[in-house]
Amino acid sequence: MNNPSEEKELIRPHSYDGIQEYDKRLPNWWLMTLWGAIAFAIGYWLYYQEFHFGHEPGLAVEIQMTENRERASAKSSVLTNDSLWTLSRDQKTVDAGKATFLANCASCHLPTLTGQIGPSLVDEYWLHGGTPLEVANTIEKGEIEKGMPTWGPVLGQQKITEVVAFIFSHHQRGEPIKQAPPWIPGQVMQTPVAGN
Structure with a gap:
């Protein structure tokens, strides 16, 4: 049993509201x-x-x-212009789209996308709309009267999405979209001159 004098030494001398505390080191x-x-x-x-x-x-x-x-x-299976623009800045998607483009589309549009049998895909002139969704729709449904096959059943949505991302990796969001003059396959498209 502790000595009463030792017990007194362990209690602090001050008192708050009648409460005293032991003078011990914190654990x-x-x-x-x-x-x-x-x-x-x-x-x-x-x-x-x-x-x-x-x-x-x-x-x-x-x-x-x-x-x-x-x-x-x-x-997402729901495509929007925004999601396609975002994918056009994703290098993996663009690389996959480039591989599909070179295998299926380059024979008409050239590997540089500058066009030969098909129109150029790197300028601001578009035949069937120049938004990513419009281009995806054109690829999916084709333009039979102009010699472009329907690619939807062949490529499927994923590969079409990747091709669109590859095409739009060569463009900037917000750039002008201009209506191209009628395209005759095999002709080099002349850029319209202002005032004509």
Whole structure:
């Protein structure tokens, strides 16, 4: 049993609302938690605020949500102009589209997409609409009277989407879309001159 004089020495002399406390050292686990939290806070501040090694949490969440939306739209069976433009900046999709284009379309449009039997796909003049969805529709349904076969049953939606991404990787969003003059297969298209 403890000596009463030793017990008195362990109690702090002050009193708050009649409550006294023992004068004991804090446990090691509590001190480690305190110092660990302080070290973490300093490291966090240096990493995100001072040296900007990582994105701040709010911005990181926004970036992740944007990437998730892009992945979801890429896997979605519903195509939009926005999703096709996004895919036209995805290198894997563009590379897959290039392989399909070279195997099936280059004989008419040339590997450079500048046109020969078929029209150029790299200028701002379009025969059947110049948005990504319109080009996808043209590829899918073809233009039989102009010699372009119906590619939908042959390629399927995935490969058509990749080809459109490849074509639009040579374009910039928001560039002008102009109606091309009637195309005669095999002729080099003359760019319309202003005033004619």
